[in-house]
Amino acid sequence: xxxPIRKEISKMNYPNEADSMRIVLDALxxxxxxxxxxxxxxxxxxxxxxxxxxxxGLPPAHGMRSRCVTLGRAFQExxxxxxxxxxxxxxxxxxxxxxxxxxxxxxxxxxxxxx
Numbered sequence: 001x002x003x004p005i006r007k008e009i010s011k012m013n014y015p016n017e018a019d020s021m022r023i024v025l026d027a028l029x030x031x032x033x034x035x036x037x038x039x040x041x042x043x044x045x046x047x048x049x050x051x052x053x054x055x056x057g058l059p060p061a062h063g064m065r066s067r068c069v070t071l072g073r074a075f076q077e078x079x080x081x082x083x084x085x086x087x088x089x090x091x092x093x094x095x096x097x098x099x100x101x102x103x104x105x106x107x108x109x110x111x112x113x114x115x
Contacts, residue, residue: 044079045092048072052095069096 015023039047051072058065073096080089094100101109 041079041083044075048076048079048092049095051075055096056098056101072096 014020051068055065055068055072058068076089076092080086080092098110099108103109
């Protein structure tokens with residue numbers, strides 16, 4: 001199959017892998033610069049859900065897994081603080097706990113265990 005967008009992309013001049021990494025490292029510096037982002041509460045809720053989902057798909061030893069959790073929890077805390085609804089934290093915590101995962105029919109995937 002011929003995808004027109006692929007032809008356009010192939011015509012673009014992208015940096016090679018080494019140059020791409022240099023650009024990222026130059027842009028991020030030490031990665032410790034604070035920035036402010038204006039986001040809608042619904043968008044933050046969606047972002048946390050996506051990070052929870054991404055964390056599920058990564059192998060336990062993958063470094064990005066802990067970053068997903070750290071970032072997701074930071075956005076979760078900001079959302080709970082901004083909305084003034086502490087119960088929202090309890091609801092969002094369910095997304096970090098596999099015992100609350102459901103399938104497409106709404107049935108729990110794993111049995112909840114005590115302890």
